[in-house]
Amino acid sequence: MPELPEVETVRRGLDRILVGKQILSVDVLNDKTLQFAHTDLNTFVIGAKVVAVRRRAKMLIIDLDSDYSLLVHLKMTGQMVWRGAESWAAGHPNDSMVGDLPDRTTRIIFNFDDGQLFFNDQRKFGWIRLYPTNTLSDTPELAKLGPEPLTSDPTISFLRRIRRHPRTSIKAAILNQQVIVGVGNIYADESLWLAKVHPQTRVEGLSDDELLHLLECIQKSLQAGLNSGGSTMRNYVRVDGTRGNYLDKFAHVYGREGEPCDRCGHEIIKIKVAGRGTHICPNCQKLR
Numbered sequence: 001m002p003e004l005p006e007v008e009t010v011r012r013g014l015d016r017i018l019v020g021k022q023i024l025s026v027d028v029l030n031d032k033t034l035q036f037a038h039t040d041l042n043t044f045v046i047g048a049k050v051v052a053v054r055r056r057a058k059m060l061i062i063d064l065d066s067d068y069s070l071l072v073h074l075k076m077t078g079q080m081v082w083r084g085a086e087s088w089a090a091g092h093p094n095d096s097m098v099g100d101l102p103d104r105t106t107r108i109i110f111n112f113d114d115g116q117l118f119f120n121d122q123r124k125f126g127w128i129r130l131y132p133t134n135t136l137s138d139t140p141e142l143a144k145l146g147p148e149p150l151t152s153d154p155t156i157s158f159l160r161r162i163r164r165h166p167r168t169s170i171k172a173a174i175l176n177q178q179v180i181v182g183v184g185n186i187y188a189d190e191s192l193w194l195a196k197v198h199p200q201t202r203v204e205g206l207s208d209d210e211l212l213h214l215l216e217c218i219q220k221s222l223q224a225g226l227n228s229g230g231s232t233m234r235n236y237v238r239v240d241g242t243r244g245n246y247l248d249k250f251a252h253v254y255g256r257e258g259e260p261c262d263r264c265g266h267e268i269i270k271i272k273v274a275g276r277g278t279h280i281c282p283n284c285q286k287l288r
């Protein structure tokens with residue numbers, strides 16, 4: 001699944017390419033991807049211009065001058081591909097990024113006068129919904145979300161929210177999108193290693209200072225992912241068409257079981273925490 005840096009990479013590309021452009025028509029190749037009344041396409045989407053492309057957690061928000069917004073979730077295999085004078089693609093990496101489109105993964109096509117935006121999604125879990133822009137923050141998708149780690153000062157909200165889960169393991173707590181958004185399995189493992197905190201430590205076992213230090217480590221990890229183009233296990237194609245090799249450059253523990261810890265040389269091991277495969281250095285991250 002794309003994590004926050006990948007979705008932010010998609011957002012930056014779409015914002016650069018789409019703003020100011022008018023949607024001339026929309027081709028719906030898979031009904032279930034477009035999760036709103038199709039008649040609303042004619043009323044609020046077709047003929048509208050793109051005002052901005054924003055992100056909340058791992059969702060993209062495409063604001064239109066009809067005062068409606070498209071809310072997009074890429075889920076596991078979603079990708080956005082622009083074909084016009086330039087070719088651009090970001091999201092889940094596969095051959096659809098570079099091959100002839102539409103192909104059998106194409107679900108929705110937005111047609112502009114100078115190009116086409118393809119929403120491709122192999123597994124079909126991704127979706128596009130439509131809401132009045134001024135009601136977005138009250139929607140079920142957005143209403144309960146925790147603070148953004150990178151684009152706001154999340155400190156006070158993070159502390160208040162994480163303290164609601166005193167007996168939860170710290171890893172499960174930071175994966176909870178109501179505590180802080182955008183932390184997936186990779187960034188949870190990386191930030192806990194950076195902070196030297198064992199993932200099974202209960203929230204109540206950490207002081208406010210320790211929690212805030214962990215928050216800084218979460219921000220550092222996400223920023224490092226963003227700076228290197230973002231990726232999960234396989235590399236993603238970036239805005240400029242090159243492949244981001246973020247894991248090679250950045251991962252200290254994720255996917256590195258059996259290798260030596262960058263800090264102390266001890267062997268990295270893989271354990272299970274909160275039902276998720278979890279990578280730690282047992283020397284740097286001792287359970288207190």
Ligand SMILES: [Zn+2]
Nearest residue numbers: 261264281284
């Ligand atoms: Zn270590």
